[in-house]
């Protein structure tokens with residue numbers, strides 16, 4: 001069994017950060033790379049943020065470096081600025097500080113790496129990498145990596161009690177890495193699933209989307225149902241049958257709009273219920289708007305009600321999303337059909353009309369007032385439906401006759 005105990009070549013992100021580790025060590029403290037970047041390096045995945053853990057207390061870190069920012073000093077985190085990069089350097093600590101309702105003063109700083117690794121969530125996230133490439137693996141994280149397992153550090157119930165979001169993180173990692181959840185850990189998620197309701201929805205949202213964008217979203221969704229976590233997130237309660245059905249669809253390559261529309265359409269939501277669902281997940285207005293449009297368009301596809309007006313109202317983003325989802329839900333349209341039809345529309349917004357309000361006034365066809373708006377709306381509809389060509393002269397003539405119709 002080949003266990004890597006030493007890394008021979010650091011990825012560039014670590015190379016660049018090595019002087020930071022060395023400087024801390026030179027001052028007489030310990031310092032390691034920790035967390036996701038170590039995990040992802042060993043797995044050969046791209047790394048994001050380089051996190052450093054140290055035995056130096058925050059005030060000591062600040063003395064070692066010239067340029068630091070107190071990004072989270074009460075949690076023990078100081079940002080060290082170096083050649084345009086910022087590194088989070090965090091003092092070893094025992095308490096989990098992840099729950100928003102915890103007061104920062106509950107954090108206990110310690111000098112021991114072991115104490116720090118012990119309070120981390122999963123064995124694969126509890127590895128420390130030192131400056132010479134040695135990996136400290138106190139909880140068989142490397143074995144678990146080899147066996148593709150997400151396993152809580154120590155007693156799973158304790159880890160989830162410290163921070164219930166970790167249950168969603170387990171499922172997210174399972175989907176991202178295509179790992180299974182070790183059975184003790186999975187059992188603890190099942191027993192503690194209700195604790196998820198204590199967690200800020202924004203944090204759950206983030207993990208949920210990462211899970212759905214992972215390599216195995218189907219696995220993630222199935223695990224959410226099996227562990228009952230799905231019973232404790234907005235809109236999913238009591239929907240196991242539908243969720244199970246959704247978990248069997250092809251969920252690859254979905255962006256956020258498609259992800260949320262998948263559920264809204266799956267739950268047979270109309271416009272107001274989709275909006276409510278999105279609000280409950282604390283989604284941005286922009287995302288909510290696109291999801292509402294996509295879901296509505298999918299309903300129209302299902303009911304065979306899609307014409308140019310519907311495509312125009314939905315807009316390109318929703319049209320593309322609905323095209324993809326129509327295939328996933330096996331609705332009776334061809335791949336890309338909506339997008340092709342949308343692209344053929346003569347205008348995509350009112351601004352594309354070949355005549356403007358200003359020009360109608362300048363040509364003395366109309367004067368400012370409600371009738372002007374009505375005529376423009378009418379022209380817009382006629383052009384969308386290809387009953388008129390979007391050309392200045394044709395629109396001018398049409399505007400005249402619409403006006404005359406109105407005054408007769």
Ligand SMILES: Nc1ccn([C@@H]2O[C@H](COP(=O)(O)OP(=O)(O)OP(=O)(O)O)[C@@H](O)[C@H]2O)c(=O)n1
Nearest residue numbers: 035036037048098119120121125126163165166
């Ligand atoms: N609820 C949490 C969140 C984080 N951690 C620890 O803090 C590290 C960094 O956390 P974070 O940056 O949130 O996640 P990563 O594991 O780095 O994963 P990713 O970058 O993919 O989000 C984790 O690896 C883990 O050791 C934890 O124990 N419990």
